[in-house]
Amino acid sequence: EIVLTQSPATLSLSPGERATLSCRASQSVSSYLAWYQQKPGQAPRLLIYDASNRATGIPARFSGSGSGTDFTLTISSLEPEDFAVYYCQQRSNWPVTFGPGTKVDIK
């Protein structure tokens, strides 16, 4: 099973700042990595798939990069609605696995 590690666990930033979230895989997942956003009391929402492709309706301030074992989600300028928990997920190998999440909270 591929283990995904996310860092940092918590990121405290102010609106307008840039957020950089990391996801590392225990072995290569090629580009088969996605990012999800989850707000309190809501279901997760797909942001990025295949490492760098924005899902339908996702604002351009969200971008993904990386391949192999190291991936990054960047939010170029945080909006108030972006404070949430972010999860990465791989679909390179069976079974699908999620990372533990990074919480982006207001500084």
Added chain:
Amino acid sequence: EVQLVQSGAEVKKPGESLKISCKGSGYSFTSYWIGWVRQMPGKGLEWMGIIYPGDSDTRYSPSFQGQVTISADKSISTAYLQWSSLKASDTAMYYCARGTRYCTNGVCFFDYWGQGTLVTVSS
């Protein structure tokens, strides 16, 4: 509009059985995988298993194999997650989610999610 609508919250006692549902609409239900994801209170996302309603091909995460049963009734565009004997540790929010168009043998990203079903198991 693609929608996944899940059944309502449940409160059960240990040892009881339960079946929760996820009804898809706005797309061809038989053409996309439907997965189930557990989220225990205050914790992260855990993938449980997945079904292809078109032919009922079902796959389970090793962590959940034998613990739950996933099924689907394509005639009513509904997927199910069921337990035969609940434990207190099954207390969690359960989400169904649709696999994207590019799944490979049930290994998917998930583009649409249900609203979640909260299952509480307590004596």
